[in-house]
Amino acid sequence: MRNTGEKSAFTAGSTRIGIAGSIKNTNETNDEAKRDRVDILILDNSSGMCAVLARHLSELFKLRCISCAHGDSPILETLARYQPKILILDPAELTLSPQHDLQDFRRSVRIISARTMLFGYTARMDDAVLRGVIGAQFVGCVGKQSDLQQLEIGLMAVQSGGMYFDPGYGNLLHEVVAQDSLGSNDLLSKRERAVIILTAKGQPAKQIAQELQISAKTVETYKGRALNKLGLSNRAELLDHALSQGWLA
Numbered sequence: 577m578r579n580t581g582e583k584s585a586f587t588a589g590s591t592r593i594g595i596a597g598s599i600k601n602t603n604e605t606n607d608e609a610k611r612d613r614v615d616i617l618i619l620d621n622s623s624g625m626c627a628v629l630a631r632h633l634s635e636l637f638k639l640r641c642i643s644c645a646h647g648d649s650p651i652l653e654t655l656a657r658y659q660p661k662i663l664i665l666d667p668a669e670l671t672l673s674p675q676h677d678l679q680d681f682r683r684s685v686r687i688i689s690a691r692t693m694l695f696g697y698t699a700r701m702d703d704a705v706l707r708g709v710i711g712a713q714f715v716g717c718v719g720k721q722s723d724l725q726q727l728e729i730g731l732m733a734v735q736s737g738g739m740y741f742d743p744g745y746g747n748l749l750h751e752v753v754a755q756d757s758l759g760s761n762d763l764l765s766k767r768e769r770a771v772i773i774l775t776a777k778g779q780p781a782k783q784i785a786q787e788l789q790i791s792a793k794t795v796e797t798y799k800g801r802a803l804n805k806l807g808l809s810n811r812a813e814l815l816d817h818a819l820s821q822g823w824l825a
Contacts, residue, residue, distance in 0.1 A: 615639035616731070617660035620697070621646050621669055636728065637735075652688055659689040662734060664727075666698045666720070667709055672822025674773050682712040693734060697727060701744055704820035707807060716740040764802050771795055772802035776818035 616633055620626045623645030630643035642658060644651075646669065655663065663685065667678055685692055696709045696717030709717045715734045718726045719742050730740035741749050764772065767788070774784045781799075785792040808814050818824050 612658050614642045614658045614660045616641040616662045616664060617644060617655070617658050618642065618697075619644045619646070619651060619654075619663065619665040619669075621666075632724075633728075633731070637731070652684055655685060655692065656688045660692055662693050662695055662715075662731065664695045664697050666700075667696055667705060667712075667714075668698055668700045668820070670822075674823045677821040677823065678708050678712040682714075695730065695734060700820075701742065702816070702820075703748060703813065704816040706741070706745055706748060707817060708820050711806075717745075718742040719744055764805060765798075768798045768802040768805070771798040772806075772814070773818070773823045775799055776814050776823055 615637075616630075616639055618626050618630050618633075618641065623643070626643035626645055630641040633639065634641040642660070644654060670678070670681060672678060672681070682694060685694065694709075694712065694714040696705070696714050697720060698705055698717060699720045701719040701721070706717065716730045716739050718730050718740070722742055722744060726742055730742075733740040767790075770788060771784055774787065779787075781792045781795045785795045788795070803809070803814065806814075806817060808817055815824075
């Protein structure tokens with residue numbers, strides 16, 4: 577885990593914070609931060625949607641929910657203050673890169689708030705996002721275009737110790753889960769990750785081998801392992817996955 581630049585890496589995570597629509601100052605002491613712990617923290621580009629959703633979930637579940645909008649405070653600082661049990665966010669709104677992808681974000685969350693579970697609420701419902709959230713150990717993911725009841729059902733499942741994914745994922749979910757049960761979504765090794773990122777960027781095996789100071793045959797071996805772990809079978813799928821993870825930034 578890289579220890580430098582973590583708080584600035586996820587630039588989309590700067591937030592404007594509201595509790596039932598009000599603005600709060602985030603410059604609090606550690607003791608005050610502990611008292612600020614919440615049950616659900618919602619992060620999204622839309623401050624209006626966040627506020628409405630937070631009020632709805634607070635009333636529905638009788639829990640303390642906070643709404644956040646990208647804007648003023650780094651997401652990891654906000655996370656450190658509130659240490660929510662569940663963090664709801666759209667992974668597609670995070671600014672990711674090859675150095676800080678969705679799995680790195682999950683590691684950072686775990687370091688800052690070990691109790692926090694990630695739940696996706698996304699406008700993008702596709703193969704790459706599903707693989708990304710499962711790989712980053714999200715406990716669920718539903719589409720913003722789905723009925724709000726899907727989010728409610730998902731949160732009830734998570735609070736009961738389960739997981740929940742939007743029925744809209746259909747057969748794709750079964751395929752990914754089956755691959756995951758075989759270990760295909762294990763974290764990539766450092767070398768596998770380097771090779772697959774360079775491959776996604778269009779570099780040929782010989783060039784990758786030269787850059788990483790390994791043989792072209794070894795490059796193909798790492799590439800094959802990485803594709804297998806990610807459950808990808810062709811370049812189109814690799815490019816889609818790379819885009820969702822921020823590898824091409």
